[in-house]
Structure formats: structure tokens, C-alpha cells
Amino acid sequence: MGSLSIGSSQTSIGLDIGTGHVRVAQVKSTGSGFVLTGYGSVTVPMGAVADGEIVDTGAVSAAIKDLWRHSKVRGKNVSVGVSNQRVIVRLIDLPFMERGELQSAIQYQAQDYIPMAVEDSILDFQIIGDYMTSADEHMMEVLLVAAHREMIANAVSAVEGAGLKLDQIDVSSFAVVRALMGESDQILPDDEGQATAIIHISSGLTNITVVERGVPRFNRISSLAGSTFTQAIANVLNVGFDEADDLKRRIGLPDISGGAEDAAPGMDPEYVAVVHESIEREANKFIAEVRRSLDYYLTQTSQVRSIQRIFLTGSGSQLRNLAAYLEKGLQAQVLVADPFDGRVQISSGAQQALGADKMGAVTAVGLALGGLRS
Ligand SMILES: Nc1ncnc2c1ncn2[C@@H]1O[C@H](COP(=O)(O)OP(=O)(O)OP(=O)(O)O)[C@@H](O)[C@H]1O
Ligand SMILES: [Mg+2]
Known part of the structure; x- marks a missing residue:
């Protein structure tokens, strides 16, 4: 052994x-x-x-x-x-210190960055790197994780x-x-000045993460997720959740690429149009939410100027034509991964x-x- x-x-x-x-x-x-x-x-x-x-x-x-x-x-x-909501990930800048020193310092520093009481939290951190400011101060970047x-x-x-x-x-x-x-x-390191976003869609939650050089630097959770689309259909058609979920999978979003594929063969086109419209409304809110998160990230970081590649994953990402909607709405390459x-x-x-x-x-x-x- x-x-x-x-x-x-x-x-x-x-x-x-x-x-x-x-x-x-x-x-x-x-x-x-x-x-x-x-x-x-x-x-x-x-x-x-x-x-x-x-x-x-x-x-x-x-x-x-x-x-x-x-x-x-x-x-x-x-x-x-x-x-x-009770797992917080924050990228923070602190004056440079050795790892051992940071271990105890983080207990005092963390409260400034997390919305939960430090006493109620388990803290973890990862040192991302260090740098000199223009005023010659030695600083470090730390990824702080706090969990209730x-x-x-x-x-x-x-x-x-x-x-x-x-x-x-x-x-x-x-x-x-x-x-x-x-x-x-x-x-391989990403090209200078670029980052990748990952959007993971489940039933109740969507996770938006930005990765630079392989390091997750930003994470936000949204409650706009698979169930949001299902619930919208259930409301507009006044059907149960399971039936709405089935309709969502079969119909999805309309094809915006101009192709005339028949998304739901054999279904009443008027019915399909109602479903399309209800999901489309939610998809637009979803796009706005993602855009807000990514814009926020870009204002927080000095190095990255744009996010040009987005990976879409999780069960909920299989919503028909969602990738095309995101691509258009976010002006970035969207890959289902x-x-x-x-x-x-x-x-x-x-x-x-x-x-x-x-x-x-x-x-x-x-x-x-x-x-x-x-
Ligand atoms: N083919 C499909 N088209 C559209 N949506 C789909 C498809 N298959 C699954 N989904 C959606 O994916 C969601 C389920 O995702 P998933 O199974 O990852 O959730 P979960 O892991 O149970 O929940 P949590 O949000 O807590 O992670 C449901 O909203 C479901 O409707
Ligand atoms: Mg899940």
C-alpha cells in the first residue's frame, strides 16, 4: 500500500x-x-x-x-x-499573503463578501494568482466558497x-x-481577453458560470430553468404539469433559422403556435437574465472584454431551438455540450x-x- x-x-x-x-x-x-x-x-x-x-x-x-x-x-x-442560494462563490482581491496566513485571515475577511453569517458557514478558498497594482502593491486573487x-x-x-x-x-x-x-x-489557455460561459439548465435551477483559463471565476444561480418553461405552458393551456412537460419536449421553440421543419407533426398548428408563444416569452426572459449576468461579470473584470463561447448543458438545454435563440440573443457561439x-x-x-x-x-x-x- x-x-x-x-x-x-x-x-x-x-x-x-x-x-x-x-x-x-x-x-x-x-x-x-x-x-x-x-x-x-x-x-x-x-x-x-x-x-x-x-x-x-x-x-x-x-x-x-x-x-x-x-x-x-x-x-x-x-x-x-x-x-x-446558500452556497456562495466570490472572486476576491486581497493583499498578498502566504497560504497559511490566508487560512486564518479568510475567517475575518470573508464576512465582507458573503451575505450569510461567517459563524454559520463553512469556508473554503483557492488561490488563483497574484499580481502587482500600478501603485506597486502586491495583491492576490482568491476564489472564496462559503456554504451554509x-x-x-x-x-x-x-x-x-x-x-x-x-x-x-x-x-x-x-x-x-x-x-x-x-x-x-x-x-489550453483561452485566447487573451476571452472567457467561456457555461449555462447548465436543470428543472428548478440554472447555473451560469464563467471560466477563464480553466478556472471558474463567476457563478450565479437563476430560478429560470426547465420548470419555468413547463409552467408557462401549463398556465396558458390550463393543463397539468406532466402534460405540459410532455408538450414542451415535443414542441419546443420555433425554428428561427428559416427552416420549415414541422416540429410537431400531426398537431393542431394553432395549438402549437400557442405553445411556441408561451415558451418564447420565457426564453426571452431567460436570455435577458443570462445577458445581465454576463454583463455584470464583464464589468467586474479588467482583462476579459467579451464572452464569445457558451456551452449549454443539463437536461433542460435540450429544449428544441433554445441554442439558436441564445446564439441570436447573446451574439455568441452557443454549443450544446x-x-x-x-x-x-x-x-x-x-x-x-x-x-x-x-x-x-x-x-x-x-x-x-x-x-x-x-
Ligand atoms: N428533450 C427535452 N426538451 C426540453 N426539456 C427537457 C427535455 N428533456 C428534459 N427536459 C427538461 O429538463 C428538466 C429536468 O432537468 P434535470 O433532470 O437536470 O433536473 P434535476 O437535476 O432533477 O433538478 P435540479 O434543478 O434540482 O438540478 C425538466 O424541466 C425537463 O422538462
Ligand atoms: Mg440537476
């Missing part, structure tokens, strides 16, 4: 607890890359997870147990992601209640960055379990990849 054995492989499990689903991904590191060796997804009872936070730990534990019974994932140590203790405790008890052990807690959006772009030292397009191979055993959930799997995969390092 403890020796370096060349050619050995290591596996890691990522667990993504969402509003509608709990997903698990098991990933193996081989000499030549990463392989998804196990996958699973189960639904979570309505209300057990709300706004990204676990409300009913018992119900979530039961869903996780169910997931272990029905997937081929084996092992008890998991990495879990958190994403909600009680929120973390709920995640721990949901996981332990399922008989598992929590190895690592990660910010979900960082896991998504890792799944799509890799760690900072593994990727999943981790299996190059970074992670899928073993034949996991293929069937993954099925059509490639876009939904990104968080769980990124969490598993994060666990491989430790």
Missing part, C-alpha cells in the same frame, strides 16, 4: 441530488483517460428537494438507496454537489442515511466545468443505464472526476 503502481486504475462515484432526480456516475481513470463504468438515475418525490436544497432527508436517503439497488454502481464513498453549515449537514445526513460515506463536497457548477473542460492544468463528446468514454456496461440521459449526467460525472484526484 501507498506505493505507486503504474497502470492501476482508480474509480470514483459522483452523486447529484436534484429537484426531480438523483443521479449517480461511477468513473474510472485509466492510463489513457476516463471511462464511465456505472450510471443510474431515479426520481425524487416532489418537494423533497426544493431550490437546490434537501428538505426531506429521509426521502432523499430512500431515493439514494433505491438508486444503489437499481444501478450497477458499487462502492460507498461518494462525492456530492451543492448548488443553491445547516445546508451541508442536510446533505451529509441524506447520504449517511443511505448507508454511504461522504468523501467530498463540491460546488455543482465546478463539477460541470470539470466534466466539460477538465482541470485548469489540463486545458456533454462530457461524452471526447473527455469521457462510456463502457458498454454503462451505455444502457445512461441511455438518453447524456445531457443530464454532466454534474454527476464531474463530481466523480473530482473524486479521482483525492
Whole structure:
């Protein structure tokens, strides 16, 4: 034990607890890359997870147990992601100090940057780099993460209640960055003055992240997400949520590229038009929200002048023609992205379990990849 054995492989499990689903991904590191060796997804009872936070730990534990019974994932140590209003990510500038000094200084400095009481928070930080100001002051850039203790405790008890052990807690959006772009030292630096945005759309939450040179530098959570589109259809047609969700998937947004494809063959065109209109209204709000976030980011940073590439991911990003709408509305290249397009191979055993959930799997995969390092 403890020796370096060349050619050995290591596996890691990522667990993504969402509003509608709990997903698990098991990933193996081989000499030549990463392989998804196990996958699973189960639904979570309505209300057990709300706004990204676990409300009913018992119900979530039961869903996780169910997931272990029905997937081929084996092992008890998991990495879990958190994403909600009580996880705060801030890039801050501080006078330069050594790592050890920063460890204690951050306890006092953090309160200026986070809206929660420091006593109620678990703090973590990452030193991004240091620089000299024009006035010759030595400064450093630090990525500060603060998570509410009680929120973390709920995640721990949901996981332990399922008989598992929590190895690592990660910010979900960082896991998504890792799944799509890799760690900072593994990727090529972006062109000078440019950054990449990642928009991850789930059912209840959208995560907007800006990445520069592989480092997530900005993160904002919006409640405009998959459910927003579904609810708009439910309201305008006065139908139930499940029926509206089905209509959303079948109809989506109109084709703005000028193509005359028939989005919903066999459906009453007037009905389709009503659905189109209701989703389009929400899509425009969504675009405005993303634009506000990206503009805010650009005003906060001196180096980056534009965001020219946007990765769209998460289950909700499959809304028909959404990428084209974003591309037009944000004047940037929008690419629908999943981790299996190059970074992670899928073993034949996991293929069937993954099925059509490639876009939904990104968080769980990124969490598993994060666990491989430790
Ligand atoms: N083909 C599709 N077209 C449009 N929307 C889709 C499609 N497939 C799934 N969605 C939407 O994706 C959303 C579900 O996303 P996902 O499963 O990632 O959510 P979750 O992880 O359970 O929740 P959370 O928001 O807490 O992360 C739903 O709003 C669903 O309607
Ligand atoms: Mg999710």
C-alpha cells in the first residue's frame, strides 16, 4: 500500500441530488483517460428537494438507496454537489499573503463578501494568482466558497442515511466545468481577453458560470430553468404539469433559422403556435437574465472584454431551438455540450443505464472526476 503502481486504475462515484432526480456516475481513470463504468438515475418525490436544497432527508436517503439497488454502481464513498442560494462563490482581491496566513485571515475577511453569517458557514478558498497594482502593491486573487453549515449537514445526513460515506463536497457548477473542460492544468489557455460561459439548465435551477483559463471565476444561480418553461405552458393551456412537460419536449421553440421543419407533426398548428408563444416569452426572459449576468461579470473584470463561447448543458438545454435563440440573443457561439463528446468514454456496461440521459449526467460525472484526484 501507498506505493505507486503504474497502470492501476482508480474509480470514483459522483452523486447529484436534484429537484426531480438523483443521479449517480461511477468513473474510472485509466492510463489513457476516463471511462464511465456505472450510471443510474431515479426520481425524487416532489418537494423533497426544493431550490437546490434537501428538505426531506429521509426521502432523499430512500431515493439514494433505491438508486444503489437499481444501478450497477458499487462502492460507498461518494462525492456530492451543492448548488443553491446558500452556497456562495466570490472572486476576491486581497493583499498578498502566504497560504497559511490566508487560512486564518479568510475567517475575518470573508464576512465582507458573503451575505450569510461567517459563524454559520463553512469556508473554503483557492488561490488563483497574484499580481502587482500600478501603485506597486502586491495583491492576490482568491476564489472564496462559503456554504451554509445547516445546508451541508442536510446533505451529509441524506447520504449517511443511505448507508454511504461522504468523501467530498463540491460546488455543482465546478463539477460541470470539470466534466466539460477538465482541470485548469489540463486545458489550453483561452485566447487573451476571452472567457467561456457555461449555462447548465436543470428543472428548478440554472447555473451560469464563467471560466477563464480553466478556472471558474463567476457563478450565479437563476430560478429560470426547465420548470419555468413547463409552467408557462401549463398556465396558458390550463393543463397539468406532466402534460405540459410532455408538450414542451415535443414542441419546443420555433425554428428561427428559416427552416420549415414541422416540429410537431400531426398537431393542431394553432395549438402549437400557442405553445411556441408561451415558451418564447420565457426564453426571452431567460436570455435577458443570462445577458445581465454576463454583463455584470464583464464589468467586474479588467482583462476579459467579451464572452464569445457558451456551452449549454443539463437536461433542460435540450429544449428544441433554445441554442439558436441564445446564439441570436447573446451574439455568441452557443454549443450544446456533454462530457461524452471526447473527455469521457462510456463502457458498454454503462451505455444502457445512461441511455438518453447524456445531457443530464454532466454534474454527476464531474463530481466523480473530482473524486479521482483525492
Ligand atoms: N428533450 C427535452 N426538451 C426540453 N426539456 C427537457 C427535455 N428533456 C428534459 N427536459 C427538461 O429538463 C428538466 C429536468 O432537468 P434535470 O433532470 O437536470 O433536473 P434535476 O437535476 O432533477 O433538478 P435540479 O434543478 O434540482 O438540478 C425538466 O424541466 C425537463 O422538462
Ligand atoms: Mg440537476
